[in-house]
Amino acid sequence: MTKVFIIGLPRTGTTSVCAAMLELGFKVAHTAYTDRAFVEAQVIADTPIFCDYQHLDKAYPDAKFIYLTRTMDKWLPSIQQLLVRMHTNLVRDDGGFNPIIKRCYQEIFAPYSLENIHNIEFLAHCYQQHERQVQTYFQGRENDFLSIDISLNQSYAELLCFLDIKNKDTKGLSFKKLNVGGKVTAWKDIKNELKVDSTNKGRVTKLPYL
Numbered sequence: 074m075t076k077v078f079i080i081g082l083p084r085t086g087t088t089s090v091c092a093a094m095l096e097l098g099f100k101v102a103h104t105a106y107t108d109r110a111f112v113e114a115q116v117i118a119d120t121p122i123f124c125d126y127q128h129l130d131k132a133y134p135d136a137k138f139i140y141l142t143r144t145m146d147k148w149l150p151s152i153q154q155l156l157v158r159m160h161t162n163l164v165r166d167d168g169g170f171n172p173i174i175k176r177c178y179q180e181i182f183a184p185y186s187l188e189n190i191h192n193i194e195f196l197a198h199c200y201q202q203h204e205r206q207v208q209t210y211f212q213g214r215e216n217d218f219l220s221i222d223i224s225l226n227q228s229y230a231e232l233l234c235f236l237d238i239k240n241k242d243t244k245g246l247s248f249k250k251l252n253v254g255g256k257v258t259a260w261k262d263i264k265n266e267l268k269v270d271s272t273n274k275g276r277v278t279k280l281p282y283l
Contacts, residue, residue: 074115075115075135075136075137076114076115076116076117076129076133076135076136076137077094077099077115077116077117077136077137077138077139077236078116078117078118078122078126078129078133078136078137078138078139079091079116079117079118079119079122079139079141080122080123080126080138080139080140080141080207081118081123081139081140081141081142081143082123082141082148082152082181082200082203083119083120083123083152083155084143084148084151084152084155085141085142085143085148085223086141086143086223086224086248087103087118087119087141088103088118088259088260089223089248089249089250090118090139090141090223090232090248091103091116091118091260092248092249092259092260092263093229093232093248093249094115094116095263095265095267095268097233097236097238098267099115099116099267100113100114100115100116100267100268100269101114101115101116101117101118101267101268101269102114102116102117102118102268102269102270102271103117103118103119103260103268103271104117104118104119104120104121104271105117105121105122105269105271105280106120106121106171106173106271106272106277106278106280107271107272107273107276107277107278108278108279108280108281109273109278110269110270110271110272111280111281111282112281113269114269120173120174120177120178121173121174121176121177121280123177123181123203124176124177124180124181125177125280125282125283126138126207126210127210128282128283129282130210131282132281132282133282136217137217137218137219137235137236138211138217138218138219139218139219139220139221139232139235140204140207140208140211140218140219140220140221141220141221141222141223142204142220142221142222143222143224144222144224145197145200147224148200149193149196149197149200152196152200153190153191153193153196156178156182156190156196157190157191159178160187160190163175163178163179163185164185171272171277172277173277173280181199181203182195182196182199183199207220208220219231219232219235223248226247228247228248229247229248
């Protein structure tokens, strides 16, 4: 089973792409923190994928990777709002988010600090650095790497072409706008038997590729 990894940073449309993948009949995990999630899901996004894509490329040599872009004027206020909201649980030693989330966010937004996540220039640098690293790593690999901006009309058709999904009329089809206005709960609200749980009753395990 070919894995599809969505490696765009948070607030670039990962939930919208995951919802589209469900509708296309894929088993999808929006975030994955257990061995079982990686075994069961065909498509995995968000944490820890945006951070660990190079490890995943080696662990799953036949995988496909989709990078999501978003214009700075839209992404910066959205990611800043998210990071400020998450900050306490990202840094506390007595609980908070699971260690995989903490590792990924602190690595991508390094050096991680409350001062830095309030700095628009710092966040822009983090985005651009991640984008450069992704583009450099996958250079010349058009068969297993796609970069799209889901706000563009042609992006849905590009996704279907990349996944070699034929005989589907793409006229009028586009990605649904989810988690707008700073919301982050859209994935939980989706009811679909193809959704794969990220954890095992809240517990995480050592990831299979590390």
